[in-house]
Amino acid sequence: MEGGWPRLALRFRVERYWKGVKAREEVVYAGESDCDHRFTVGAKYLVYARGKDRSTGCTRTRKAGEAEQDLPALGIRTDV
Secondary structure (H helix, E strand, C coil): CECCECCEEEEEECCCCCCCCCCCEEEEEECCCCCCCCCCCCCCEECCCECCCCECCCCCCEEHHHCCCHHHHCCCCCCC
């Protein structure tokens, strides 16, 4: 635990990927800082993981329904 924040390993089922590991499941790490996202089991997310340790800390990770600006930049049509 660095800086007093617990590090959490989170396993996601991957529906689409853009960069990095091309797997059906991916483990990322969260909870390392006060700017990290709080995840809800069963919700869909657009996850930005960085570094070898696949950290989500202080990234644009957000629930899929809140990613309207990100999805078109990644080639996902939202107007259909």
